[in-house]
Structures are given as structure tokens and as C-alpha cells.
Amino acid sequence: MDKQQIARKVLERLKKRYQLKTALTWKNAWELLVATVLAAQCTDERVNKVTPVFFEKWPDPSKLANAEIEEVEKVIRSTGFFRNKARNLVNTAKILIEKYNGQVPKTMEELVSLPGVARKTANIVLGNAFGIQEGIAVDTHVKRLAFRIGLTKNTTPNKVEQDLMKIFPKKEWSNVNHLLVYLGREVCKARKPNCEKCPLNDICEKNI
Template structure:
């Protein structure tokens, strides 16, 4: 049986208070200067570190400045231009197809609705949420990446596994005004302390709130769940 909603809401309030204090400047770590660059960067960031993406997009954005540039690109050359990115061949196809759709259906502009964004190649709900939040100042949900999923499960805020179901659980207990920052705070904490394989529970400001703490429990780190 899961934790009652009122208990999870109280836990979320405490988690937010502590993480806001711990990471006051937490924000998106991808580099971009416009909506198209943001969209491309987030597509490239799937299963790839933001640091790697930023190292590649510096030259990429200088070469490909418009949706038309991606639409007209040679796919093999585009794949070469993003070499070093995870699944660069597949993502080159996504970028070219995405460029074509933006040109043909959106006058080369990045759309501002969830349905239009998720209709683009390589764009799922997570990517669309990031683009809406940081490109259009529209918050429709909570971005669930690998850090948010892992920490939410370890904290007992959800028992779900898929990003969509995790997001629904989080939207039910996280205040809407904190939806955007909740993601950044958990990502910052996941990178700094709550590592996937070896979390530093003895250094964690959430340790006493976390049912998966190694200090009090034996923890299944593969699933992020506590035993007993």
C-alpha cells in the first residue's frame, strides 16, 4: 500500500523547503539562446549528459540556425555533426524530420502546445514539458527524467515506474507553483548526492525524510526501494 496522499503532501513540502535552501540557483543546465536551440538540445539530451550535449551544440547551433537548416540537411552529415551524442544516427533523423515538420506545419517556429510538440519526431512528453516551460513559459506538468524518477521512488512519492505515471503521481502532491522547480531541485540533488548506485545518505539533507536511506534500511539500489 502506498503512502497516504496527505502524508506525501507534507513530505513534499519538507523536501521542497530543504532543497530550495540547498540549491537556490538550480535551473536548466542545457545551453540555448532561442526556442529552436532549446528543442534541439533537449532532443539530443535523451540518454546523454547535458555536459556532452553542450559540448556538441556549441558548433551545431552556429551551423544550423533555422528549422530550414535542419530540414535541408544531409542526414549523414548531420549525424557526423552530432557525433559523440548517444544514438547520434537516430537523433540526426529526428532533427531532420523535426525540421521538416516545423517548416511545413509551423512556419519554421517551435509550437507552444503539448499536442503539437509531441507530434514532432523524437519529442515525448518530457521534452515537450521542458520546451513549454523554458521556451514558452507554460507549465503543464512536471519533467520526469532519470533523476526525478529515481529520487521520487526512493522518497516514496510514487511506486510507479514509467515517466508518465510518475508524473501523474507527482502532479497530485506537488504544488503547481513548484512543478517547474521541483524537477531542477531533484536533478541537482541527484547529481550531487543521491547517485543511482551509491547515494551519499550520510550527506543528504533529506535523509530523515527518506524511507530508502541506507543509514536505517537495507536498500535495493536497482529499484530505489527500501526493504523492511
């Protein structure tokens, strides 16, 4: 069975079990950008506890651009890396006001130029807020599962993304991220993967 066939089965089986959207709470590109930045090394569950307060205080870039950095730090503290995240979000808000008319840009190049935004975050925003399949968001779950299943021999996010882009059809790129993340959280966990309960058990190389 080649990688394309495995990829087809992965999509087919996981689509029966999981949703095709993020577990983050957001209602526009700005909110998704903020939520995704906050999600670095933090569970989406935790992010969803912080973002309602955040969006109430700073519902758009113009509000956040004028915020006190200490207040932002206070609100997002529980998500970890709070100093970096607060500084990056406020600076991003200022850039959006100055260069992008207060709007979240819709290209990879522009998004990754923002502080605290690299390909993973940009892919999430492009795919989910704008419906643009520019690449595949490779986070800790996607990286781990792609390697374990046997879809890649690489371990760096960029190389894993390149491998996955060759294997999965473009229209599924956003779904690849969502489905692998959900399986990674529930079954193929970093510490104790539950292979017995895994819907991919028979097609997985189990490179654990």
C-alpha cells in the first residue's frame, strides 16, 4: 500500500469520527489569528477560557494596538509564554493598523512577516478564516502522527509539511490538520498512545 492509499484511508476513517473545523472559539480572522498565536504550547481548551475576556476587551486590532502591555499579559498569563505572546500580539495589531488597513492579510508572505506568526499559524488562519489552502499546518500533533503512521521520515515541521503536501490532495490540506490533531489528542497521544482503540491501527507503521 503506497502513501497515497494510506492517506485516502486516513481521511476516510477520521472523517467519520471527527469534525472538520478547529476546536478554537473564533468568529472572524482577527479572533482566529489571536487564538492561534495563544495556542502555542497550550491546549485549545485553555485558550478558549482566555479568548472571551480578550475579545471583550480588544475586539479588533485598533483596540489592541492601544492596550497596556501589562494588562494583556495579565489576561493571557495562563496560556504560558505570556510575555512573548502579549508583545507579539500588540505589535501585530499595530502593524495591521499601519500597513493593512486594520485587516488580517490573506497571503502567506504577509502573515509570516507578523511577529509571532510562522507557517503553522499562517496556515491555520488562511485555511480556516479565508478558505485558502496554501499549505498544511504542522503542529506538534501533526508532526508526531505523520511520523508514527509512516507518512514521513522527517521530524522538522517544514519538511513534514512538504512531505504531507505531496501525499494529500490540496482540497484536503486544511482537513489533514484538523483530523490528525483530534486523533492525536484523543488516541495517538504523545505519552501513552492507545493503539488498540485507534481507527488507523491496521495501516499504521507504529513508528513510536
